Amino acid sequence: MRIGIVNMGPEEEFDWGSIGEAVAVEFEHVSGNLEWKDLFPEWIDEEEENEGTSCPEIPMPDLSSAEELDVVVARIPCRQPESGWNRDVFRLQAHLVAARLAARRGRRDGSGKVRVAVKSECRPMMEIFRCDDVVGREGEWWMFEVDGERLEEKMELPVGSCMLSMPLWQKGNNEAYDLSKFGDRQVASAKKEAYATVLHSSDLYVCGAIVLAQSILKSGSTRDLILLHDASIPQPKLLALSAAGWKLRMITRIRNPRAEKNSYNEYNYSKLRLWQLTDYHKLIFIDADIIVLRNLDILFSFPQITAVGNDGVIFNSGIMVIEPSNCTFKTLMKRRYDVISYMVVIKGS
Numbered sequence: 001m002r003i004g005i006v007n008m009g010p011e012e013e014f015d016w017g018s019i020g021e022a023v024a025v026e027f028e029h030v031s032g033n034l035e036w037k038d039l040f041p042e043w044i045d046e047e048e049e050n051e052g053t054s055c056p057e058i059p060m061p062d063l064s065s066a067e068e069l070d071v072v073v074a075r076i077p078c079r080q081p082e083s084g085w086n087r088d089v090f091r092l093q094a095h096l097v098a099a100r101l102a103a104r105r106g107r108r109d110g111s112g113k114v115r116v117a118v119k120s121e122c123r124p125m126m127e128i129f130r131c132d133d134v135v136g137r138e139g140e141w142w143m144f145e146v147d148g149e150r151l152e153e154k155m156e157l158p159v160g161s162c163m164l165s166m167p168l169w170q171k172g173n174n175e176a177y178d179l180s181k182f183g184d185r186q187v188a189s190a191k192k193e194a195y196a197t198v199l200h201s202s203d204l205y206v207c208g209a210i211v212l213a214q215s216i217l218k219s220g221s222t223r224d225l226i227l228l229h230d231a232s233i234p235q236p237k238l239l240a241l242s243a244a245g246w247k248l249r250m251i252t253r254i255r256n257p258r259a260e261k262n263s264y265n266e267y268n269y270s271k272l273r274l275w276q277l278t279d280y281h282k283l284i285f286i287d288a289d290i291i292v293l294r295n296l297d298i299l300f301s302f303p304q305i306t307a308v309g310n311d312g313v314i315f316n317s318g319i320m321v322i323e324p325s326n327c328t329f330k331t332l333m334k335r336r337y338d339v340i341s342y343m344v345v346i347k348g349s
Helices: 010-017 090-105 147-157 180-185 206-218 236-243 269-277 299-303 325-333 342-348
Strands: 002-006 022-025 073-074 113-119 136-139 142-145 193-199 222-229 247-250 282-287 306-311 314-322
Touching: 002 010, 002 090, 010 022, 022 299, 073 090, 090 113, 090 147, 113 147, 113 247, 136 299, 142 147, 142 206, 193 206, 206 222, 206 269, 222 236, 222 269, 269 282, 269 314, 299 314
Parallel strands: 002 022, 002 073, 073 113, 193 222, 193 282, 222 247
Antiparallel strands: 113 142, 136 142, 282 314, 306 314
16 A cells, blocks of 8 residues: 655654555645735735736645555644634645645545545644545544545635636736636536525515526526525515526524624524535525626536635625535534624724
């Protein structure tokens, strides 16, 4: 058995060598001057009016001559509960090295999965090693079986919001970005994909949701349209929504534990119910106050979470690509007590 070793000391490498052929993967550590805010800037040059967009370099190992590996083993640093522990750039780099190694040199089983073992006191980043990929845990060890193709696609994306994954323009000219390279992937799993929106707490956005449905259909999309709603929407308006093209699903609202009573965002965590739509592989969520002007099916080619940046690490949840998962839903439900909404911070500042 050939074992790829990432970010481990000589003793640990020796221990793994007693199990199989241990191959230490060397890489240059990221500069200590690189900060999280450099990866998630407040503003980027989307229109390429100046120099365009770019991301700081995070060194990766040269894998051109690396042999196939049966498992990748990595030690991921954890500074928890130190403030900002989860925005440690070296921690991110260690994740990326392990993921890139697994995606490009990991041996794939009959279902296309690669094996990764991570040693860390903190839970490895769900953005890279998904909740659903966990197959075992013992002490500080996390065992994953990850879809190699999915991981490889994710490694092609920019790290952070410092650069667009789908630019507005072709690099170096003023021509619109060529989307044709995504075409083959668009229709592969159409039956498992849907557009979705959420209405809760009042019926104020019913008309908006009707217009949204019609705009999606007129764009030429044949994906399902799923609308989650609570008991606040009266029956006549539900009939109108259904006639507009929405498939209706009843939900129970989820309260934001940090929101003030009767505030506009008191139940904004109801969007988390989207992750419970596990009969779909992928969703494009769109707020009910948005009109679609052209076909957006191309966005189904991108992984969770694909969205538009807002300010630094904050993204605009008005349109986002998500991958339903009960495991992710449960994790997000637990974390809602830890997260302080930036709107609450602004109001209190």
